[in-house]
Amino acid sequence: ACAVHASKPCTLSKISSSWRDLAAATFAAATKGRSANIQPGVKTYFLQDRVGYILAVENDREQDFGIQVDSQDSVGFISSREGGMCGCIDLVPGRSRKVVMVLACQQGASRMSLSFAMDGLPPEAAAWAVQTEDLHIVMPLTPLAKSTSDPAPDAQLLAATLPEREARELHARGHQPPILYKAPAAEGAAEEDDDAAALAEAMKLSMGQDEGAPMETDDGDDEDLAAAIALSMGNQEPASAPAAAPAVSSTAPASNAASSGQSSLQQQVQELVAEYTKQGMSSNEAALKALEVVKARASGSAGGGAASTPAP
Secondary structure (H helix, E strand, O other), rough: OOOOOOOOOOOOOOOOHHHHHHHHHHHHHHHEEEEEEEEEEEEEEEEEEEEEEEEEEEOOOOEEEEEEEEEEOOEEEEEEOOOHOOEEEEEEEOOOOEEEEEEOOOOOOOOOOOOEEEEEHHHHHHHOOOOOEEEEEEEEOOOHOOOOOOOOOOHHHOOOOOOOOOOOHHHHOOOOOOOOOOOOOOHHHHHHHHHHHHHHHHHHHHOHHHHHHHHHHOOOHHHHHHHHHHHHHHOOOHHHHHHOOHHHHOHHHHHHHHHHHHHHHHHHHHHHHHHHHHHHOOOOHHHHHHHHHHHHHHHHHHHHHHOOOOOO
């Protein structure tokens, strides 16, 4: 698998690799570590971490250079040399560079210990070393290899037309179902809806319309109560809505008494609503509570009258 993270558009192409490419990449990694001039024209690069090291030699002179590396006392490591031996004697020809040894953790090792030692040898002492076609291949020391500046970008790639980018939703990139977001309702609106529903239910009960079943009423008091609640919901002051004058009938004194009772109930509701509103209640809550109090008073008055009536 291959993953590329880039801040700018880039193009990937699959190419064939070789031991030379792998050796050049390993040598470039070694240059990121420590370097030392052990002899005139001879430089070593040593990159080390907890899991091993890379040793590379650059010979910028005409004579060959011999080197001996010893890591035989290492425990739990294996090298890139033939047979995984942790030591070698190698020869670096003039005007060339070479990866001498790579040491890495051995798979399944439970204990690891790293040791390292090296020394330069006369060319004739390492003349018997066989040049191999693997990670330790000899690479020529060219001006490009000694350059420390970044190479210029390929003009052909810069002039190429970029493919059209495919637009996809974020959830589709990870093959996840879309997230449906639902904006929450405002708290104030939800409370108002609840209060309105409760008030409507209370009005139904007061009008004898619970569950759609009409109830018989003794008089028109319930209608006046509903009207009083509607007035209180409109934030009207009790004084601004005077009670309607009862119809005067000289021939019907009972009608005068009924009108007087209706006006009294309406006035009680308005007074209670005004009092509860001053206490900090909302208009809906005040109307509901006033309705309950007036209904309780009316029920208590009716029960008291029935109890005081003597038996025939």
